[in-house]
Amino acid sequence: DDDSVGSGDEDIEDAERRMKEELEKLNKSDPSFHKFLSDNDKSLLEFGQDDDDDDDEDDVEMEGDDGDDDDEEDEEDNEEEKEQEMKETKEEVTKETNDSSNILLTAKRLKSYEEGAFSSHSLKGLKRIISAYRSACHLSDSAQNNVDADGRLIEKPVGKSYHIDSSAVFDRLMVLALQNCHAEFHYHLFGKGSGQKVEEEEDVEVDENKPLNPKHIAKAKHWNEIKKILLSFFRSTLHLLSEVKEPNLLKFVLQSLSKYTPYLTPLPTIAKTFLKTCTSLWSSSSDTSEKYQSVRLQAFLRIRQLAITQPFPFVESTLKSSYLAYANRAKFGTASSLTTLLPTLTFMGNCIVELYSLDYASSYQHAFVYIRQLALHLRTALQKKTKESIRLVYCWQYVHCLKLWTAVLSSSCTGGGGGGGSSGGKDDEAELMRSLIFPLTEIILGVIRLLPTTRYLPLRLHCVRLLQQLAATAELYIPTTSILLDVFDLRELYLNSKKVKGRGVGVSGVRLPLILKLPGDDPLRTSEETEACLSEVFQLLNRELDLYRFSAGFPEFTFRICKRLRDFVKATKNARWRAYAKGCIELCERYSEQIMEGRTNLNEAPKDIKRLEVLKPPTIPSMRERYEAFIAKEKRLEAVTTPAVASGKSNKVNNNNKKGSKQKRDEEEDDDDDIEEEKEVSRPKKKAKKRKVNELDLKNVGALEENDEVQEGINWSDDED
Numbered sequence: 074d075d076d077s078v079g080s081g082d083e084d085i086e087d088a089e090r091r092m093k094e095e096l097e098k099l100n101k102s103d104p105s106f107h108k109f110l111s112d113n114d115k116s117l118l119e120f121g122q123d124d125d126d127d128d129d130e131d132d133v134e135m136e137g138d139d140g141d142d143d144d145e146e147d148e149e150d151n152e153e154e155k156e157q158e159m160k161e162t163k164e165e166v167t168k169e170t171n172d173s174s175n176i177l178l179t180a181k182r183l184k185s186y187e188e189g190a191f192s193s194h195s196l197k198g199l200k201r202i203i204s205a206y207r208s209a210c211h212l213s214d215s216a217q218n219n220v221d222a223d224g225r226l227i228e229k230p231v232g233k234s235y236h237i238d239s240s241a242v243f244d245r246l247m248v249l250a251l252q253n254c255h256a257e258f259h260y261h262l263f264g265k266g267s268g269q270k271v272e273e274e275e276d277v278e279v280d281e282n283k284p285l286n287p288k289h290i291a292k293a294k295h296w297n298e299i300k301k302i303l304l305s306f307f308r309s310t311l312h313l314l315s316e317v318k319e320p321n322l323l324k325f326v327l328q329s330l331s332k333y334t335p336y337l338t339p340l341p342t343i344a345k346t347f348l349k350t351c352t353s354l355w356s357s358s359s360d361t362s363e364k365y366q367s368v369r370l371q372a373f374l375r376i377r378q379l380a381i382t383q384p385f386p387f388v389e390s391t392l393k394s395s396y397l398a399y400a401n402r403a404k405f406g407t408a409s410s411l412t413t414l415l416p417t418l419t420f421m422g423n424c425i426v427e428l429y430s431l432d433y434a435s436s437y438q439h440a441f442v443y444i445r446q447l448a449l450h451l452r453t454a455l456q457k458k459t460k461e462s463i464r465l466v467y468c469w470q471y472v473h474c475l476k477l478w479t480a481v482l483s484s485s486c487t488g489g490g491g492g493g494g495s496s497g498g499k500d501d502e503a504e505l506m507r508s509l510i511f512p513l514t515e516i517i518l519g520v521i522r523l524l525p526t527t528r529y530l531p532l533r534l535h536c537v538r539l540l541q542q543l544a545a546t547a548e549l550y551i552p553t554t555s556i557l558l559d560v561f562d563l564r565e566l567y568l569n570s571k572k573v574k575g576r577g578v579g580v581s582g583v584r585l586p587l588i589l590k591l592p593g594d595d596p597l598r599t600s601e602e603t604e605a606c607l608s609e610v611f612q613l614l615n616r617e618l619d620l621y622r623f624s625a626g627f628p629e630f631t632f633r634i635c636k637r638l639r640d641f642v643k644a645t646k647n648a649r650w651r652a653y654a655k656g657c658i659e660l661c662e663r664y665s666e667q668i669m670e671g672r673t674n675l676n677e678a679p680k681d682i683k684r685l686e687v688l689k690p691p692t693i694p695s696m697r698e699r700y701e702a703f704i705a706k707e708k709r710l711e712a713v714t715t716p717a718v719a720s721g722k723s724n725k726v727n728n729n730n731k732k733g734s735k736q737k738r739d740e741e742e743d744d745d746d747d748i749e750e751e752k753e754v755s756r757p758k759k760k761a762k763k764r765k766v767n768e769l770d771l772k773n774v775g776a777l778e779e780n781d782e783v784q785e786g787i788n789w790s791d792d793e794d
Contacts, residue, residue: 178205178235180242183249191253194266196298199257203302203309206250208235209243210309213316251329254306255279258299258336267293281331284382287339303336307343314350320364323354327371334378344383348394351375356398356421361413366420373424380431388432392439395425396477403473415587422477426484433485433502440506444478444513447471451519466520472535472589475517479539482510483546487697510547514540521556527563528596532589534609541613545620545700548685554617554634560610561641565597572599585609586711611653616703618660620696623689625675625682627668631661 186205189198237243259279260266279285290296310326317323337344355372380391399421429436454462465471485506517536537553544551583605597603621627638654645651671688686696
């Protein structure tokens with residue numbers, strides 16, 4: 074019966090279409106007779122319009138109201154009493170209507186809808202496809218607890234709805250709606266069905282990365298009807314994205330939406346909701362599997378597409394929402410989750426760098442606000458020196474945000490130039506971003522000076538890396554040598570290493586990229602910790618020498634380095650560290666001799682030299698290229714050594730999670746001691762023994778188990794105070 078009804082509807086549609094075509098031909102061939110019909114039998118000329126009106130009444134679910142959702146909510150609030158009185162009656166009417174209009178969608182009926190919508194270009198057929206698609210998106214809704222992502226009750230539509238009991242029909246319907254409907258939207262808005270003069274060359278697909286003019290869309294003949302269909306399609310799709318958990322389906326839906334995103338230009342409310350949904354999927358913490366990474370990628374591509382295709386103010390919404398999502402996600406970048414979270418944060422950071430390179434003028438405004446916000450938190454910590462204010466700075470969230478802005482500003486240095494005269498405006502906007510390098514450098518240096526204790530040596534080395542990245546990409550001199558040389562003044566380096574129970578046993582090294590501080594109980598006393606820290610110091614020192622090796626002042630720059638390293642060679646008993654120090658001294662002397670020879674051929678006086686690498690030969694890579702080569706080599710070495718370290722400690726890290734609360738209290742006590750005294754304090758043996766028991770099985774990642782106390786948190790809103 075259902076199939077016969079479907080075929081009957083299609084026959085009626087074909088008859089209506091043929092009748093309208095005949096009447097149009099009659100109007101052209103015999104205008105006088107057409108006028109006679111309009112005077113005497115006007116209903117004949119309006120053949121089929123009554124059916125369209127009936128179809129509109131049936132399709133209440135097409136979201137025909139053009140007003141915003143906020144206006145509807147206000148009206149609902151004002152009429153709460155009336156709704157309460159009419160609640161029972163309304164439920165009965167809704168139930169009866171739904172029962173009477175629940176249509177079984179079969180393969181044959183769907184095929185007839187498909188032919189009407191995509192072959193005949195019928196608006197009625199397109200409405201039926203979208204209506205069936207809306208029902209498919211709400212299949213998982215329960216009648217008792219049907220709530221959307223914002224916590225609002227979703228009322229089931231009063232009118233025509235479809236029941237789907239075949240997975241094949243469901244799959245076919247989803248493919249039709251998501252992959253074919255955009256062609257019909259283009260046909261009715263820009264193609265032959267728009268009622269405008271369209272040349273064959275212009276009747277092509279809409280470029281998904283170019284914005285559409287809302288005024289041009291509004292001129293289409295069927296815009297009012299298409300607008301209702303678009304609203305229903307996007308709202309249904311957004312509901313589907315909020316309910317689905319399967320990565321493959323999410324990826325398919327997001328990938329298909331690339332053809333529909335440009336049509337959101339005249340629908341700003343839906344565009345904002347779509348941005349919110351994509352941002353949630355992009356920064357989701359519920360799934361960290363590799364399969365879900367494709368969902369994150371597609372969600373970011375839609376966010377970037379929204380930033381490109383929507384009118385100007387919208388790009389600022391994308392910049393704000395993406396950074397806030399990153400900052401909130403970085404809150405959980407603590408010890409137990411960092412190894413799994415770090416790849417996700419790295420990917421999200423790269424995405425934000427891409428977004429902030431789209432419009433440097435808008436990016437500068439947001440970067441200025443958020444970098445200043447970091448400075449305000451640092452100023453509070455420097456002034457108050459309380460444990461709460463210092464924890465807001467010495468946490469993974471703050472460090473990850475520093476890394477992000479370092480990457481954003483470095484990208485503006487590498488991507489702004491080299492465009493010739495045509496990119497002068499782009500270079501000027503990029504120069505705005507580069508002007509933020511100085512305040513960011515001051516913030517990083519302030520973080521280093523905040524609590525210069527032995528325990529926070531890994532954090533200071535993190536900051537040195539960030540400063541070197543800024544110096545290399547911007548080709549500026551940023552002093553970090555004194556920070557590295559101060560490490561050789563730590564008295565722990567000259568003491569005999571000792572074995573601390575629970576640390577450094579059976580582990581081939583300490584992974585400094587994954588920790589901010591050393592354990593509070595005898596930091597830098599085990600051979601593993603000393604080796605990891607000194608290896609990092611010498612590596613950063615060699616990189617520092619390589620960055621400034623072609624500066625005219627390099628011999629004077631290395632004078633203090635050589636003097637301090639010679640003192641270290643005399644004081645240390647470790648042959649390996651003496652060899653490292655001597656190698657660094659030889660490197661300084663060799664580079665200094667080259668620069669001394671090159672300075673004799675300079676025509677400029679020292680005061681007139683304005684270029685940092687004034688003595689660099691043309692065949693030698695630039696400062697930025699040499700830095701990138703260092704990083705690439707470091708990543709290759711880390712990829713080789715990481716599995717051996719990580720495989721032996723995975724089970725023990727899981728065991729450490731059970732002791733998280735106890736360890737958290739111990740670390741807070743250690744932080745308090747560091748903040749109050751800002752120097753190493755010898756602890757009683759009994760107390761130290763107790764701490765060793767609490768840190769049992771922590772191995773080299775014992776310091777990773779810190780939980781950054783940011784419950785009040787850094788205020789990541791636009792408010793500066």
